[in-house]
Amino acid sequence: MVRPCFLVVDREFPGSISTRKLVLETAKFNVLTAYSGREALEMMRRFPAIDGVVMDGELHDLPAEQLTQELKKVEPKLPVIVICAPGFVDCPSADVLLESFQPAKLLETLRKLKPRESAEIEKHDEDISTEPLN
Template sequence: MVRPCFLVIDREFPGSISTRKLVLETAKFNVITAYSGKEAVEIFRRFPAVDGIVMDGELEDIPSEDLAVLLKQIMPTVPVIVISAPGGPACPSADRRVESFQPQKLLETLRDLKPRESEEIEKRDEDLSREI
């Protein structure tokens, strides 16, 4: 089983663990975390084989639209999901927008991107639960 890997761009302090990272890892997704737009671009250039990018729509160093454009220049096919509050800044270059900070909405969006892999993860979890 290959677990999908997502680059999460979060504006939380790097000394703490990103809440989004915890949510995705709990759902058995692999996560690479960046704490600024600049760091995200550097990481994505080094590790372009991610299955998608989840970014905070209100990063401080690079506006979300500019960052989405930069990321798409590196890999045009990578899905970019922007998370923002309702009425937050527009990001037309993002493939999807989650207008909520509810973890379940984000997980539903990511599972829609990788349905087969998500199904395999759920089946594996069920199998492990039965063994216990």
């Protein structure tokens, strides 16, 4: 089974780990994390086979629209999901704008991007949960 891999771009908060990363890993997706727009571009160049990007709409170093355009220069078909505050409209190049952080909605969006792989993960989890304990 090949698990989808997503790049999560989050603002860095000292002493914390990305909540978005934890949500995706709990759903058994592979996750790379970048804490700035510039780091996200470098990660994309180093790991071009990622399946999508989940990014904070309010990064400090690059506007969301600029980062989205730069990422799509590297991989034009790359799906970009921007997590933003209500009313945020500054990223028309994003494939999906999700207002505020709603883990269930984010996972639903990512599962729609990779339905076959998501179904395989769910089946694998179900198979494991029904195995007898020895």
